[in-house]
Amino acid sequence: MKYISKTVWVLSLVSLFTDIASEMLYPVLPIYLKSIGYSVLFIGILEGITEVVAGYSKGFFGNLSDISGKRVPYVRLGYALSAISKPLLAIGQIPLVVLLARVFDRIGKGVRTGARDAILSKEATKTSKARVFGFHRSMDTLGAVLGPSIALVYLYFNPQNYLFLFYLALLPGLVSIGFTFFLKEKPGQKSEGNQIQVTSFFSFLSYWKKTNPNYRKLVFGLLVFAFWNSSDVFLILKAKESGLDDKFVIGIYIFYNLVYALFAYPLGILADRVGFKKMFLFGLGMFATVYFLMGSNQNPYLIVFSFFLYGVYASATEGISKAWISNLVPNLEVGTAIGMFTGLQSVATFFASSIAGWLWYLFGAPITFLVTGFFSVLVILYFLFTKITEGLES
Template sequence: MKYISKTVWVLSLVSLFTDIASEMLYPILPIYLKSIGYSILFIGILEGITEVVAGYGKGYFGHLSDVTDKRVPFVRLGYAMSAISKPLLGIGQAPFVVLFSRILDRIGKGVRTGARDAILSSEATPTTKARVFGFHRAMDTLGAVLGPSIALIYLYFHPQDYIFLFYLAFLPGIIAIGFTFFLKERTTQSIQTNLTEGKNSLFSFLSYWKKSNSNYRKLVVGLLVFAFWNSSDVFLILRSKEVGLDDHQVIGIYIFYNLVYALFSYPLGVFADKIGLKKMFLLGLGIYALVYLLMGLVQNPILILLAFFLYGVYAAATEGISKAWISNVIPNNETATGIGMYTGLQSISSFFASLVAGSLWFLFGAPVTFIVTGVVAILVFLYFFKVKIGEESKV
């Protein structure tokens, strides 16, 4: 833990409490929406729209963070917006209320992501990036264990009483905002010229693609092809429900997945710093393909449990690793733009992924949805296996 600074701890605690709030609601939201009459296709479209909003925000505000040489204000505002969005879900069942709440939450994520990840990157060296991002992911995902656990306990005593949880989720969100006031701004003392030249328009962050180096472009191309088929975890939750698990079991298996994710994130980050980020990411992709093939082919609850265990290992081997990898192939003072643009396009790709998954499920059923996604993951694995991408950053 000697590589984990005070700033990394603070950001990790902020993410911990924010995820307690978010994940208290995430596994029950699709179940709740379905219980009040919304179709799986609507849920897929809702998730897709909110991801597009988050995607644009990640790109725009990440670029703005680099241009203004500021990090903390974006982090603080972003987490505040997400906290405020939680109780709005309890106000009503109308589609525009649900949509507004989800969009506000995703805008908050867009505002904070690039700036937060740039701070994390600045707190590490190229040889410790994976463990720093891994530690942050571990704490973030611990919130995804505690949040659903709170929901599970509450629903045990109050079955199908979802509304109160929307209000309860506001409390950890407020705690998260409080921790952001322990962050101190540390300027880079140098703003990259090629980020500030020309007009700073609403879509100026997209121009970074031409200005970035070839390693960044090769890496992001592969990641985005994968993202285009990597649909929302909502579909994994719905698949578990379809094979016969009840609400408590579905939430329980989701908690189990996040526990595995949290426990493996830091150790796999340390291991990735030793063996190379590419090798670890390939391992994660291979596991992902196996998970989706299993989810498409099996009906046994025990095998579904195994699939969620492997899914947790996949997430630990790829989520933080991909950001660490990106931050190692671009200049330090372009980190928020580089990660922001990637995560932005990733979110937009997720819109299409959720739309495609919802459509495939609606037309052909769950097995086809998961098997097709698993095959695409194998193709992306082969791309990364063949393409040479460096890992060294150049300041």
């Protein structure tokens, strides 16, 4: 643990409590929306729209944090916005209110993501990036174990009584805000020269032309993958469609996040040793396997096994992709580089979730999952045959 600094610990605890709050609601929200009459298509579009809002916010505020040379104010504001959005979902029987609450939450994510990841990058060396990002993902995802566990216990005593959970989720959110006040801004420089300036909400997109070819090749592959990687909501709905009750569905989602939390740090350490590309390809292989299994069976045991593999996939890709990106750009551009990627990724996720909802609505779950599995194999082939360095070329 010698690579894990105090700052990394604090950021990880902030993410832990924020994720407890968010994940108390995430597995419940699609079930709740369906129970009050919303279609799978509406749920898919809702998730897509909120991801687009979060995405463009990540790009804009990531770039803004690079230019200002400050990180902590964006981290603090972003987590605060997400925390106070939770109670708004308690009046979510009105579609517009559900949308606004989710957008408010995602703007908070957008404000903090680039600045937070830039801090994590600065706290690591080039040979410890994956383990630092992996540790943060482990702590973040531990919140996704504890949050649904709280929801599961609550629903055991209050079946189908979802509304109080939306108020309860405010408490861990407030704890996360408190932890942000232990972060201190370290002396840094404002980004100059190659970096772009903020002229509009979308000005960060011009970074694509100014960055290096390896960054573009990596991000292109990641975005093609994101275009077919729909919201996890569809995995939850698939488990529900397979005949599992609400408590088991939430339980299996907890299991997935536990696997994710347990594997993210050790796989990050391994990625620092064997290389980002090999680990990322391994994760993509797990993803393809999950979607082919989900699309070809209704067996509850295989559904559980699929969620295990999905946890391994997330551990091998989420933190690793950000570590890889941060190694391909100068330190003063990390906020913009990660912000632009996550921004465009969110737009791709909007289309992925909308397409998945449309395919499910017209053809059912099997076609939805098999199509995604097929395109993920194409992405694997792209990364296999595309040369991308793992560090900034001098």
